[in-house]
Amino acid sequence: SAVISQKPSRDICQRGTSLTIQCQVDSQVTMMFWYRQQPGQSLTLIATANQGSEATYESGFVIDKFPISRPNLTFSTLTVSNMSPEDSSIYLCSARAGGETQYFGPGTRLLVL
Amino acid sequence: AQKVTQAQTEISVVEKEDVTLDCVYETRDTTYYLFWYKQPPSGELVFLIRRNSFDEQNEISGRYSWNFQKSTSSFNFTITASQVVDSAVYFCALSEARQKVTFGIGTKLQVIP
Numbered sequence: 326s327a328v329i330s331q332k333p334s335r336d337i338c339q340r341g342t343s344l345t346i347q348c349q350v351d352s353q354v355t356m357m358f359w360y361r362q363q364p365g366q367s368l369t370l371i372a373t374a375n376q377g378s379e380a381t382y383e384s385g386f387v388i389d390k391f392p393i394s395r396p397n398l399t400f401s402t403l404t405v406s407n408m409s410p411e412d413s414s415i416y417l418c419s420a421r422a423g424g425e426t427q428y429f430g431p432g433t434r435l436l437v438l
Numbered sequence: 439a440q441k442v443t444q445a446q447t448e449i450s451v452v453e454k455e456d457v458t459l460d461c462v463y464e465t466r467d468t469t470y471y472l473f474w475y476k477q478p479p480s481g482e483l484v485f486l487i488r489r490n491s492f493d494e495q496n497e498i499s500g501r502y503s504w505n506f507q508k509s510t511s512s513f514n515f516t517i518t519a520s521q522v523v524d525s526a527v528y529f530c531a532l533s534e535a536r537q538k539v540t541f542g543i544g545t546k547l548q549v550i551p
Binding site: 366370415417419427428434 | 471473475480481482484485488529536538539541542544
């Protein structure tokens with residue numbers, strides 16, 4: 326298994342600003358993922374972040390809006406750039422460990438005013 | 439393409455009742471993995487179980503049990519003698535080998551004391 330922490334746990338931001346979310350895993354993992362969960366909705370994959378390569382973005386998500394870093398096997402960041410109220414969501418970091426299982430962090434609740 | 443259907447969006451039961459959450463999946467692969475996650479009001483996604491496509495054996499863990507039937511492409515989750523602490527959103531999910539995880543829309547379970 327894997328224990329994942331995220332910072333910040335929540336934030337309120339102004340329109341047009343950017344927020345960087347940090348994700349730390351307690352063990353080395355190859356694959357990390359970033360998800361968005363809008364209120365009352367399911368999880369939507371933003372991108373897959375593998376160490377040593379560029380993140381792979383899902384349809385509808387672009388690097389300019391959601392730049393991701395993956396400097397080592399235990400850490401990743403997601404930046405939400407030039408925020409608008411539509412970006413208000415829970416952002417979840419995930420890592421694949423113990424085979425095919427994905428474990429999740431506690432999430433970052435973002436409110437954009 | 440992979441797809442997960444959770445037809446029940448919300449279920450309410452009285453404490454101590456048994457409840458079954460349905461999950462139907464679609465995949466073209468012969469190797470795949472099925473998951474259930476619990477998301478309590480705090481927002482964190484808690485991993486409950488993983489099943490691979492070659493293991494149809496049902497599983498019981500305390501008050502939780504899972505019924506995997508490839509013939510009907512279903513992976514149902516039963517909570518026996520439900521408790522208020524079981525109130526949460528439950529997600530069924532599917533991944534093909536080394537691929538991204540696809541989540542259902544979730545079933546919100548409310549256990550009434």
